[in-house]
Amino acid sequence: MTGTDLTPADLTGPRVWKRFTPRQSLVRFLWYLGCVALFAWSLSHLEIPWFYFLDAHEQAADLLTRMFPPHWDYGAEILDPLLETIHIATLGTIVTYFIALPVAFLAARNTTPNGVTWLIGRFLLVASRSVNTVVWALIFVAIFGPGPVAGIWAVAFRSIGFMGKLIAEAIEEIDQGTVEAIEATGASRMKVLLIGVLPQVLPVIYGTTVYRWDINIRESTVLGLVGAGGIGIELYSAINQFQWADVSVILGGILIVVLISEFVSAGVRARIT
Amino acid sequence: MADTRIWRPPALIESPALRHGLTLAVILYLVWSIGGLDIDWGRVSQGLPRAGRMFERMFPPNFERWELLVRGVVESLEMALVSSLVGMIIAVPIGLCAAGNMVPKPVYLAARAIIVVTRTFHEVIWALFFVKIVGFGPLAGVLTLIVASVSFISKMLAEDIENMNMGQVEAVRATGASFPKILLYAVTPQILPRYLGVAIYRLDANIRHSTVVGIVGGGGIGMTLTATFKRYDYDFSLAILLTIIALVFLGEFFSSWVRGRLR
Amino acid sequence: MLKITDLVKEYPNGLRALKGVTLTIADPGVVAVIGPSGAGKSTLIRCINRLVDPTSGRVVLDDMDVTALGRRDLRKARRRMGMIFQEYNLVERLTVMENVLSGRLGYVSFWQAWRRRYPPQDVAAAFDLLDRVGLDGRENTRADALSGGQRQRVGIARALMQRPDLLLVDEPTASLDPKTARQIMRILVELAHELGTPALVNIHDVHLAQSFADRVIGLCDGEVVFDGGPADLTAEALTAIYGEEDWSATIRPADEDDENGENAAVAEAV
């Protein structure tokens, strides 16, 4: 064979083009297969009673017709619980603000005193975030008894992880040169945090606080289910007593409150940054 | 030369009237909200000793009934997996319709309305309804998580489609391609990596949320957890909580690993 | 008086950035440290206030062995050494005055720092320094609204707020245009002379070093290869520091273009 390869076209056929090499295709196929198999196995293992599905649409339609027309007069009665929902979210966020900040400084690699404190900070953040607000509410209802105090602490304990994580990430991205400059003046560690670090992350702190407040409004709407105050109590009892016309009023109230809070939060955040 | 110039530290809010007004408003709000809340102070003041007793009963965590624990965890994982996959599929048409640059206005508004309403109501509220419709058990939980996943993924998808490079769409349209072909050749390649990333993130979020749908009877480890609280089985509660923390930690680790490789 | 003996720094990756540096700075005045990049200039300066911990050797400031200090005493020692950085390293979101006053952080309580309640004489001194560096009237400007030259003026004022016994200056002009660079060097040198504070200034610009320094130290590959007056910087000396090159264009009489003085500096800043 010489270097000039002039194999006639009729021997090799027309040139083919394929998106993937056979090997790539195989790998992709195996991935799909794995996902589908996992899905099928999970579904069968869940042992879902499919016959419930047969009349699910009737049930849903039945529910909807019962919800209309809404029992408008009931609206006046849910104003206080709605207000309490907002208070729980707001006060919970305020409490969070004071706890999340020190935890964030513990959990950021460049401000934590040592490896042990870093691990503690990280664990606090993960633990706080892993436990749902409603589960926290279960715990705090057991401690403080039913009522909004349990709700406030539940909201706070769930939010610490959320805000702490975002703030810690911001701390790890600050300009280290500024910190060195403050250290070089002979300032103590706390003063370095105060002057060298804090101003750099302040916008992130404000932003996440407002953002979390908005999320907390939504979370607070269901705290009543476990007795931790807010509109959830009314919702739960209305559903259990099949007062569907009341339920639609409550849902309308929640919709309005959540939409307004989202609007406010987006507006404030747009002004901060 | 003695310098008599004075310097005031900069205030967060420039105008004194606004600053003092806001301070006053915050104080008034605190007084009003705390005073207005229906708080049983006598009961709350018992909180610390009660918390102490609760912790005593929590430690050491009790893993004796690990079979129950494992069954709950596996069920939660399965619920998360099934709902993520189904949600991922249903989210595609809704996300597409919610992208302002792809569809006519009425379709866009309808899709956005679906996203807003599903997002507004907390998972637990959806779970309550599904429990009423299909009864207690994992089915209600799966349906709840599907709603939450569809809402989340389609919102992200719509944002990505709105922010994508329209030049590529126009280039493909210029070849005379039909709408489905435009989707296939101009939209999909731009969106796919982030869509997969969002879906993986949602899987991890669903693992977290699968614990809460159980509280109202939607199956999974949450149902087991609620039962332990009702029976004051606090040492088993702690065992479950620690397991959930470990699970969420692993899920997050896995999710960020996969998302890192998708890039 | 600063006395450095056999200073060695080996970074964790095994790189020996300083290989036994010995030098003494006894008189007030400006000492320029020149050398190619990677010679160890920054490492040397940062070992003196221990932003970098030296591997061995001693740094003694007026009978105080800086290398032997614990954390608390180290902070006290750092108060006596003002530092100026190439990238200014101001707190961008704070005002000029807050940045300048941060030079006093070692002397005020945490509460005072939190409330920005610095003693009146500190505030007065800060105003004086701002006048001197040509930033009068800018005390309430946020640092991120300043130009590079103005930021470095704030950096100088912050370091001098410490009333230091020694100034450590790491490439103060490397991020500035040539004209601003000369203005900044002039301010620095004038203030150092006026306050009688010895200054150790890293510079990669030989010409700037020659124009402004009272003494020049040449560093090459972690070792001192030259120590003398600016006039002694002959072509042979430069070759020893930087390697073979045609130096005739670099060496110029020291006071060649020194005519536009303080006024121009102020004009640029305002």
Ligand SMILES: Nc1ncnc2c1ncn2[C@@H]1O[C@H](COP(=O)(O)OP(=O)(O)O)[C@@H](O)[C@H]1O
């Ligand atoms: N943190 C560090 N880790 C490892 N090596 C470093 C570090 N800082 C500087 N070096 C190395 O030490 C040598 C001297 O650096 P430096 O003191 O910054 O020199 P100069 O300031 O003269 O340019 C260089 O080779 C540099 O790569």
Ligand SMILES: [Mg+2]
């Ligand atoms: Mg350097």
